[in-house]
Amino acid sequence: MLNAQDLSPSIYIAGHRGMVGAALVRALERAGYTQLITRTHAELDLTDQTAVETFFADQRPTQVYLAAAKVGGIHANDTYPAEFLYQNLLIEANIIQAAWRHGVERLLFLGSSCIYPRLAPQPMPETALLTGPLEPTNEAYAIAKIAGIKLCESYNRQYGTDFRSVMPTNLYGPGDNFDLANSHVLPALIRKFHQAKLDAAPSVTVWGSGTPRREFLHVDDMAAACLHVMDLDPDTWRTQVDPRCSHLNVGTGVDVTIAELAHMVAEVVGFQGQLVFDPSKPDGTPRKLLDVTRLRDLGWTAAIDLTDGIRQTYHWFLEHQGQIRL
Numbered sequence: 001m002l003n004a005q006d007l008s009p010s011i012y013i014a015g016h017r018g019m020v021g022a023a024l025v026r027a028l029e030r031a032g033y034t035q036l037i038t039r040t041h042a043e044l045d046l047t048d049q050t051a052v053e054t055f056f057a058d059q060r061p062t063q064v065y066l067a068a069a070k071v072g073g074i075h076a077n078d079t080y081p082a083e084f085l086y087q088n089l090l091i092e093a094n095i096i097q098a099a100w101r102h103g104v105e106r107l108l109f110l111g112s113s114c115i116y117p118r119l120a121p122q123p124m125p126e127t128a129l130l131t132g133p134l135e136p137t138n139e140a141y142a143i144a145k146i147a148g149i150k151l152c153e154s155y156n157r158q159y160g161t162d163f164r165s166v167m168p169t170n171l172y173g174p175g176d177n178f179d180l181a182n183s184h185v186l187p188a189l190i191r192k193f194h195q196a197k198l199d200a201a202p203s204v205t206v207w208g209s210g211t212p213r214r215e216f217l218h219v220d221d222m223a224a225a226c227l228h229v230m231d232l233d234p235d236t237w238r239t240q241v242d243p244r245c246s247h248l249n250v251g252t253g254v255d256v257t258i259a260e261l262a263h264m265v266a267e268v269v270g271f272q273g274q275l276v277f278d279p280s281k282p283d284g285t286p287r288k289l290l291d292v293t294r295l296r297d298l299g300w301t302a303a304i305d306l307t308d309g310i311r312q313t314y315h316w317f318l319e320h321q322g323q324i325r326l
């Protein structure tokens with residue numbers, strides 16, 4: 001007689017200690033999945049093909065969430081393009097190859113909204129992929145992510161696998177990276193305004209002009225979207241997610257200027273000084289709002305309001321001062 005544990009798929013979450021990976025573990029546990037497989041970076045370096053192959057041969061997971069990657073904000077991407085391209089190509093290629101060789105039934109690859117052309121029509125539909133030049137500051141990372149989409153698509157076409165891709169917009173939330181040089185804008189602003197409040201500083205410097213627009217999705221919404229896409233039956237995926245653009249945008253469908261975001265974060269943190277914009281820092285893509293109608297038509301929309309999400313993230317930041325990535 002099979003018990004519930006026998007029927008529950010064994011699920012490998014690659015990058016489980018990261019912001020998205022940790023949110024995926026929370027969501028999967030809440031959904032009642034019990035056979036979760038994880039390995040830390042120290043236990044399994046995903047750029048090591050032999051180690052990844054050995055791990056998959058040994059563990060033989062039923063499903064894989066590919067949330068491991070070298071990740072960073074505009075400065076990190078602009079500064080370390082070789083690392084972003086090399087490491088992310090190796091991670092995705094090693095996992096996708098091993099997943100095929102060892103019979104993984106379903107895999108979800110996480111890309112990024114930076115895969116679209118710098119000046120793509122807004123909001124950006126999935127069909128905008130490969131229709132124009134990329135944003136220079138994160139071109140290396142974008143090419144790695146586009147390769148990940150094409151790996152999934154190619155393995156599905158040649159080997160009949162069920163490897164799916166989602167393209168998240170800018171994410172934030174508990175477990176984010178708050179390092180001032182290499183993080184994304186929202187956690188960086190939380191940390192800057194928090195420190196300025198403690199120091200009674202007269203102003204906080206915001207990079208760039210403040211005019212670029214960005215869309216921000218809370219990581220718990222992202223995890224919910226990942227489970228929703230993973231649970232779509234194969235026929236729905238094959239018929240409704242056209243094989244020619246085998247990925248789905250995941251976002252809120254709403255964006256704000258960086259200046260508006262800065263004012264929102266300052267208000268949540270309680271900083272009352274001035275904002276100083278530093279035009280010597282890059283703005284990056286002027287706008288990258290995702291068209292999220294396809295995922296909406298497949299039954300999922302974001303739930304967490306940006307102001308509430310920033311407030312929750314700031315409280316998490318305050319409660320985890322000793323443990324967070326600074």
Ligand SMILES: NC(=O)c1ccc[n+]([C@@H]2O[C@H](COP(=O)([O-])OP(=O)(O)OC[C@H]3O[C@@H](n4cnc5c(N)ncnc54)[C@H](OP(=O)(O)O)[C@@H]3O)[C@@H](O)[C@H]2O)c1
Pocket residue numbers: 014015016017018019020021040041042044045046047066067068069070071087091110111112113168169170171172175176177184
């Ligand atoms: N954050 C965003 O705004 C955003 C937006 C769009 C898409 N995404 C995508 O979402 C996914 C997760 O991003 P995230 O924000 O959760 O990033 P994150 O917090 O930096 O987590 C990435 C995880 O991958 C692990 N990792 C990196 N290189 C590894 C390696 N060679 N071997 C084993 N593990 C490795 C990291 O472990 P260590 O820290 O121990 O190295 C970390 O646990 C990524 O695919 C990213 O491209 C993120």
Ligand SMILES: C[C@@H]1O[C@H](OP(=O)(O)OP(=O)(O)OC[C@H]2O[C@@H](n3cnc4c(=O)[nH]c(N)nc43)[C@H](O)[C@@H]2O)[C@@H](O)[C@H](O)[C@@H]1O
Pocket residue numbers: 072073074075077112113114137138141142169170171180182183184185186188189205206207208212214258281282283284285
């Ligand atoms: C989702 C990620 O988007 C990333 O692009 P992108 O949104 O410009 O990355 P962010 O680093 O979030 O920057 C977004 C905007 O915020 C401005 N900004 C203002 N102050 C700050 C600050 O203190 N720190 C940071 N980091 N930005 C700041 C930054 O100049 C840029 O215009 C890509 O580089 C990644 O590859 C990934 O795709």
